[in-house]
Amino acid sequence: AQSVAQPEDQVNVAEGNPLTVKCTYSVSGNPYLFWYVQYPNRGLQFLLKYITGDNLVKGSYGFEAEFNKSQTSFHLKKPSALVSDSALYFCAVISSSYKLIFGSGTRLLVRP
Amino acid sequence: KAGVTQTPRYLIKTRGQQVTLSCSPISGHRSVSWYQQTPGQGLQFLFEYFSETQRNKGNFPGRFSGRQFSNSRSEMNVSTLELGDSALYLCASKGEEADTQYFGPGTRLTVL
Numbered sequence: 001a002q003s004v005a006q007p008e009d010q011v012n013v014a015e016g017n018p019l020t021v022k023c024t025y026s027v028s029g030n031p032y033l034f035w036y037v038q039y040p041n042r043g044l045q046f047l048l049k050y051i052t053g054d055n056l057v058k059g060s061y062g063f064e065a066e067f068n069k070s071q072t073s074f075h076l077k078k079p080s081a082l083v084s085d086s087a088l089y090f091c092a093v094i095s096s097s098y099k100l101i102f103g104s105g106t107r108l109l110v111r112p
Numbered sequence: 113k114a115g116v117t118q119t120p121r122y123l124i125k126t127r128g129q130q131v132t133l134s135c136s137p138i139s140g141h142r143s144v145s146w147y148q149q150t151p152g153q154g155l156q157f158l159f160e161y162f163s164e165t166q167r168n169k170g171n172f173p174g175r176f177s178g179r180q181f182s183n184s185r186s187e188m189n190v191s192t193l194e195l196g197d198s199a200l201y202l203c204a205s206k207g208e209e210a211d212t213q214y215f216g217p218g219t220r221l222t223v224l
Binding site: 042051099103 | 118155167211212215217
């Protein structure tokens with residue numbers, strides 16, 4: 001079965017420190033991978049995607065993600081966290097039936 | 113360009129009633145997808161419409177239906193509402209031959 005796993009329900013980090021939000025996937029064929037962010041009472045906001053090419057993908061608001069085919073991972077990273085980055089983050093993959101499958105989400109809390 | 117818009121933003125209904133939610137995609141986008149977000153089940157795909165035709169469908173009962181109009185606007189209908197239908201319903205649009213979906217702010221449905 002095709003799936004996305006986000007092993008951490010919550011990630012806590014101090015402002016100014018680097019952050020990593022983990023994601024692993026299981027799909028057949030080449031994966032199309034995405035990260036979205038959701039702020040309270042808002043819809044999902046697109047951050048970045050990996051389709052092909054460089055394994056390090058840069059996105060909005062200073063976020064980047066590293067695609068690792070051997071580990072089937074697509075971790076979201078940022079060199080220096082901001083309090084305003086506190087939100088719910090979702091990893092997603094397009095399945096072989098062209099549906100967007102989401103992980104369970106990881107809540108990021110950046111403390112001042 | 114204006115983003116994806118959804119109306120209404122909040123809705124309260126009682127069990128057994130039916131409800132219709134509306135979504136206007138980004139101008140030029142012909143694909144509209146619907147998702148249900150709940151704390152227990154996370155983000156789940158409902159269906160996708162393209163050029164007024166349902167192109168893909170998730171695993172939801174027949175009480176959930178949708179349609180798309182010639183201007184690409186889409187509606188989702190839920191009949192015989194159950195308490196478990198309380199959720200945030202998200203609509204997303206994408207352009208032709210594109211892979212990234214852009215989400216609206218959602219409609220928060222509460223079933224009493």
